[in-house]
Amino acid sequence: MILxxxxxxxxxxxxxxxxxxxxxxxxxxxxxxxxVKQAVGQQMHIDFPEDGGDDELLHRxxxxxxxxxxxxxxxxxxxxxxxxxxxxxxSAGAWRAFEIRRLFTLPENEIERISHLLHLSALAYCGDRxxxxxxxxxxNEKSIQVPSVSRATWxxxxxxxxxxxxxxxxxxxx
Amino acid sequence: MRDRAVVYxxxxxxxxxxxGTYQKAAKNYIKTHGSxxxxxxxxxxxxxxxxxxxxxSRQMLFENCPGKTLIELLAIYLPAGSIDTLSDKVVAxxxxxxx
Numbered sequence: 430m431i432l433x434x435x436x437x438x439x440x441x442x443x444x445x446x447x448x449x450x451x452x453x454x455x456x457x458x459x460x461x462x463x464x465v466k467q468a469v470g471q472q473m474h475i476d477f478p479e480d481g482g483d484d485e486l487l488h489r490x491x492x493x494x495x496x497x498x499x500x501x502x503x504x505x506x507x508x509x510x511x512x513x514x515x516x517x518x519x520s521a522g523a524w525r526a527f528e529i530r531r532l533f534t535l536p537e538n539e540i541e542r543i544s545h546l547l548h549l550s551a552l553a554y555c556g557d558r559x560x561x562x563x564x565x566x567x568x569n570e571k572s573i574q575v576p577s578v579s580r581a582t583w584x585x586x587x588x589x590x591x592x593x594x595x596x597x598x599x600x601x602x603x
Numbered sequence: 604m605r606d607r608a609v610v611y612x613x614x615x616x617x618x619x620x621x622x623g624t625y626q627k628a629a630k631n632y633i634k635t636h637g638s639x640x641x642x643x644x645x646x647x648x649x650x651x652x653x654x655x656x657x658x659x660s661r662q663m664l665f666e667n668c669p670g671k672t673l674i675e676l677l678a679i680y681l682p683a684g685s686i687d688t689l690s691d692k693v694v695a696x697x698x699x700x701x702x
Contacts, residue, residue: 443626447633485636492606493633499613 431520431557438514439521444496448489456490456529459483463532491529498522498555505555523556531565535572543592546573550599566600605637638669646678649686 439445445453462477469475501519504512530549536542553562566573575593578586609632616625631639644664646656657676664674681689 444629444633447630449634488606489633489636492610495610496613496629499610500617502614503617 431517431524435517435521436525439494439497439518439525442493442497442500442518442522444493445490448486448493452486453490456483456486457525460487460529460532464528467532487529487532491526491533494522494525494529495552496522498526498552502555520556523552523554524558525556527552527556527558527561531561535569539576540588542572543588547592547595550595554599562599563601566596605640635671638671641673641675644674644676646676647681647686648678649681649683651683652678652680 440453448456459477459479462475462479466475466477498519499522501512501515501517501522504515505519508516527549530552533545536545549565550562553559553565573596575596576585576589578589581589609629612625613629616622619625642664644660648656657678661676664676668674
């Protein structure tokens with residue numbers, strides 16, 4: 430279970446601090462504001478000024494949190510008693526990276542879209558964001574559709590089938 | 604693609620002898636918005652040397668190169684027709700302990 434303390438610790442990871450403390454705080458606020466805007470849609474006007482560099486900042490920040498997560502990935506996958514801190518770092522980094530990456534526009538290219546979705550899903554898995562991922566899937570039903578394999582080359586067919594398997598596993602739905 | 608490579612290296616760097624070096628480089632990469640990198644390009648051919656081989660790449664990379672990025676292009680010319688047998692020679696050298 431991820432606690433506020435774990436998020437606080439990962440906010441002070443070397444990769445995140447390289448982004449800059451002020452930029453980090455601004456990036457997290459932008460992510461929050463975008464999430465609220467997405468949730469309320471046209472029903473309410475949210476006044477949150479953004480600047481042209483916010484997209485780039487969010488990409489950089491997501492990458493920094495993912496670096497923190499990856500540093501603790503081995504401890505997360507092979508849990509031992511004395512590596513709890515690294516395990517928590519992995520989960521908290523993935524939690525934050527998911528929070529940001531779920532706001533990104535989906536790539537139009539099919540392979541990039543699949544890669545983006547699997548990436549996002551993996552972050553949700555490591556970051557204990559199952560319910561948020563399922564909600565995201567439900568809100569983006571078209572995006573997670575598996576492309577037809579009928580005329581696909583064997584490599585694409587394999588990729589599409591693997592993608593389908595992973596989506597089913599993540600959704601926990603037949 | 605470059606970001607993915609940097610993140611991937613982070614996984615390989617964990618608990619390695621070069622973890623500190625990686626952290627220093629990754630911090631610089633983040634601080635410079637991804638432009639603080641040195642990119643090496645290596646061309647291997649088994650034909651007579653020709654400076655035109657790198658000219659198009661050099662021009663294209665130069666035009667899009669951010670100020671903090673260094674690019675080094677290296678061309679290696681082997682004896683004519685030797686690439687086909689290169690892998691056999693490398694394997695043989697490895698068995699002899701030359702590698």
